[in-house]
Amino acid sequence: MPNCKQCGASIIFIKTVNGMSMPCDAQITAYRYQHKANRKIVTPEGRVLPCVLDGQFLPSMGYVPHWATCPRAGDFKRPAPDMEQITMPEVHYDKT
Numbered sequence: 001m002p003n004c005k006q007c008g009a010s011i012i013f014i015k016t017v018n019g020m021s022m023p024c025d026a027q028i029t030a031y032r033y034q035h036k037a038n039r040k041i042v043t044p045e046g047r048v049l050p051c052v053l054d055g056q057f058l059p060s061m062g063y064v065p066h067w068a069t070c071p072r073a074g075d076f077k078r079p080a081p082d083m084e085q086i087t088m089p090e091v092h093y094d095k096t
């Protein structure tokens with residue numbers, strides 16, 4: 001099993017439906033699909049879905065992208081191009 005080059009955690013590479021390999025935490029995790037949720041889950045089929053991991057009513061199992069949990073995630077390249085439905089709102093503040 002591969003390890004994260006940044007923190008040494010066990011990770012698993014899942015090939016997504018877009019053909020990219022997504023590094024995920026090796027431990028499969030229960031999730032609940034929720035449209036526009038902040039967290040992302042990668043299903044065993046390689047679909048990247050918005051989800052919540054709130055411990056309540058979690059009928060589905062999938063893998064958490066490792067960049068979401070890695071303590072050194074800041075060293076990761078931005079994974080955004082592979083995401084489905086990702087929207088990162090850009091907020092601009094006027095300094096006046």
Ligand SMILES: [Zn+2]
Pocket residue numbers: 004005006007008009066069070071072
């Ligand atoms: Zn890591």
